[in-house]
Amino acid sequence: MNRLVTVAIALTLMISGCARIGAGGENEELVVFAAASLTDSFQEIGSAFVEQYRDVTVTFNFGPSDGLATQIVSEGVADVFASASPRWMDAVANDGPGIIERRDFARNRLVVIVPAGNPVTVSDINDLGRPGVKLVLAAEDVPAGTYAREALAKAGIVAEAERNVVSNEQDVKGVVQKIVLGEADAGIVYVTDVTPAIRNRVETVAIPGTLNVIATYTIAVIRGTEHLALARAFVAFVLGRGQRVLERHGFATGP
Amino acid sequence: MSVGSRDATAARSSFGSTVETRLALACGAVLGTAGLALVILPIAGLVGRVPWSRAGDVLSSDGALTALALSLRVSTSAALLALVLGFPLAWVLARPPFPGQSLVRAVVVLPLVLPPVVGGVALLAALGRRGVVGGVLADLGVGLPFTTAGAVVAATFVCFPLLVLAIEGGLSSLDRRLEQAAATLGASAWYTLRRVTLPLLRPQIVAGLVLAWARALGEFGATITFAGNLRGRTQTLPLAVYETLQSDPASAIALSLILVVLSLTVLVALRGRFLAAR
Numbered sequence: 001m002n003r004l005v006t007v008a009i010a011l012t013l014m015i016s017g018c019a020r021i022g023a024g025g026e027n028e029e030l031v032v033f034a035a036a037s038l039t040d041s042f043q044e045i046g047s048a049f050v051e052q053y054r055d056v057t058v059t060f061n062f063g064p065s066d067g068l069a070t071q072i073v074s075e076g077v078a079d080v081f082a083s084a085s086p087r088w089m090d091a092v093a094n095d096g097p098g099i100i101e102r103r104d105f106a107r108n109r110l111v112v113i114v115p116a117g118n119p120v121t122v123s124d125i126n127d128l129g130r131p132g133v134k135l136v137l138a139a140e141d142v143p144a145g146t147y148a149r150e151a152l153a154k155a156g157i158v159a160e161a162e163r164n165v166v167s168n169e170q171d172v173k174g175v176v177q178k179i180v181l182g183e184a185d186a187g188i189v190y191v192t193d194v195t196p197a198i199r200n201r202v203e204t205v206a207i208p209g210t211l212n213v214i215a216t217y218t219i220a221v222i223r224g225t226e227h228l229a230l231a232r233a234f235v236a237f238v239l240g241r242g243q244r245v246l247e248r249h250g251f252a253t254g255p
Numbered sequence: 256m257s258v259g260s261r262d263a264t265a266a267r268s269s270f271g272s273t274v275e276t277r278l279a280l281a282c283g284a285v286l287g288t289a290g291l292a293l294v295i296l297p298i299a300g301l302v303g304r305v306p307w308s309r310a311g312d313v314l315s316s317d318g319a320l321t322a323l324a325l326s327l328r329v330s331t332s333a334a335l336l337a338l339v340l341g342f343p344l345a346w347v348l349a350r351p352p353f354p355g356q357s358l359v360r361a362v363v364v365l366p367l368v369l370p371p372v373v374g375g376v377a378l379l380a381a382l383g384r385r386g387v388v389g390g391v392l393a394d395l396g397v398g399l400p401f402t403t404a405g406a407v408v409a410a411t412f413v414c415f416p417l418l419v420l421a422i423e424g425g426l427s428s429l430d431r432r433l434e435q436a437a438a439t440l441g442a443s444a445w446y447t448l449r450r451v452t453l454p455l456l457r458p459q460i461v462a463g464l465v466l467a468w469a470r471a472l473g474e475f476g477a478t479i480t481f482a483g484n485l486r487g488r489t490q491t492l493p494l495a496v497y498e499t500l501q502s503d504p505a506s507a508i509a510l511s512l513i514l515v516v517l518s519l520t521v522l523v524a525l526r527g528r529f530l531a532a533r
Contacts, residue, residue, distance in 0.1 A: 064501055066501045066502045067500070067501035067502075070500070070501060070502060070503075070504055074504055134401065136483070139484070139498055139501070141501060141502040142501070165485065166400075166401035166483055166485060166488075167401055167483025167484050167485050167489070168483075168484050168485060168486075168490075168498070169483075169484065170479075170484070170497070170498065170501065178483070181379055181383060181385070182383075182384055182385045183379065183383050183384050183385075183400045183401070184401070
């Protein structure tokens with residue numbers, strides 16, 4: 001028993017020792033919280049950033065902008081925040097640690113997606129209000145969910161469509177997943193969510209410009225970060241070289 | 256030599272020196288306290304952050320009551336369904352060994368250790384609209400994803416190993432001679448099951464049901480993956496907590512309190528059952 005205790009304590013010390021060595025290396029780590037819709041583009045931007053700056057690690061936490069903002073407000077663990085909606089950047093600025101260098105950096109539009117084969121023949125956003133269509137949206141406070149409901153309201157079918165909703169997903173990627181799996185008939189996502197990886201598994205139905213909603217993405221450095229210089233460099237990178245990456249992923253940039 | 260010192264000698268010879276024994280005890284006490292703290296601290300932290308001034312409003316809100324009612328319906332249905340499906344399986348597993356028995360047992364226990372989200376994906380693959388069985392069901396007009404029935408299936412999937420294991424344990428330690436005696440006295444198999452086996456197994460059945468119910472109550476990953484998240488239909492309390500946490504952590508903490516209190520009550524009640532059964 002005595003030996004067992006000794007071994008257990010030795011193991012514990014070893015493991016915690018390892019953890020300390022791992023965290024205390026030369027590498028400076030930047031923690032970036034970013035909207036789920038930025039997953040692919042920001043990963044690419046992150047790689048390019050690391051290539052240029054070396055000895056830095058960029059750790060991403062992708063999720064719904066509302067959830068990310070709430071985490072920053074309560075725990076303040078991020079160095080940079082990229083939100084799919086100004087609303088949740090305001091929340092961090094007003095209720096949380098505060099922000100510096102807030103900049104809009106990209107725009108996005110909505111599109112209706114249906115599983116390959118379009119099982120219930122959705123050909124227009126108005127079809128989403130037709131009884132029996134299984135519709136999946138992002139939850140109401142998630143930017144993609146807020147924007148989707150705005151578009152449905154502009155089309156005048158928000159009540160009908162809301163009755164068709166079978167699931168409120170936690171982020172926009174959850175909507176994509178349900179359509180890719182073919183479990184729901186239609187969903188509303190950003191045009192950038194129709195990535196090459198899923199292009200042959202879904203079909204898109206465009207939402208006309210008059211009914212569409214423009215999502216403005218905004219980025220900022222979180223006040224109090226221990227990596228201020230690096231965080232500023234990352235924001236500058238997104239506004240510089242990152243713009244071309246974002247365009248390649250379907251975002252609109254520039255004024 | 257007094258009796259006390261002879262005991263001490265015996266202790267020394269079996270545990271080594273008294274110093275080592277004391278050291279081991281001290282280590283045990285420290286680690287044990289740390290272990291207890293690991294569980295108690297987060298719960299205490301949660302309770303400490305409950306916004307008591309608003310808790311009443313949050314807990315009596317439509318959303319909370321709807322989620323609570325749905326959670327109770329889903330977890331109760333899941334525990335009962337698990338009993339119906341799990342009892343025969345436990346019966347087979349408690350029989351004398353047969354080829355492949357350990358494999359069957361491993362498969363039955365799998366949902367207990369599988370990440371629930373994987374369980375959800377697996378359920379979609381089998382019972383989803385494009386799934387192996389789900390496709391046939393869909394043609395018959397029965398769809399499980401995005402329905403309360405789907406939430407019950409997801410909860411049953413994760414909770415039924417607990418029930419099978421509890422009942423199997425009871426069956427294995429059952430004195431089979433009682434059943435044989437009933438048979439020699441002319442009782443039919445059905446009568447023996449009803450009047451001899453089931454009453455003897457009651458403590459294990461109750462324990463299994465309660466554990467399965469508590470597990471079903473806390474189910475999250477398989478449910479949100481397989482059944483989606485819609486208030487009143489598939490949004491159980493854990494899903495409501497998660498959704499609320501995204502934008503209103505204080506309310507989410509108040510909602511969490513219902514789950515903590517419910518689970519704790521059930522486990523304390525179960526402990527009483529176990530003691531009463533012995």
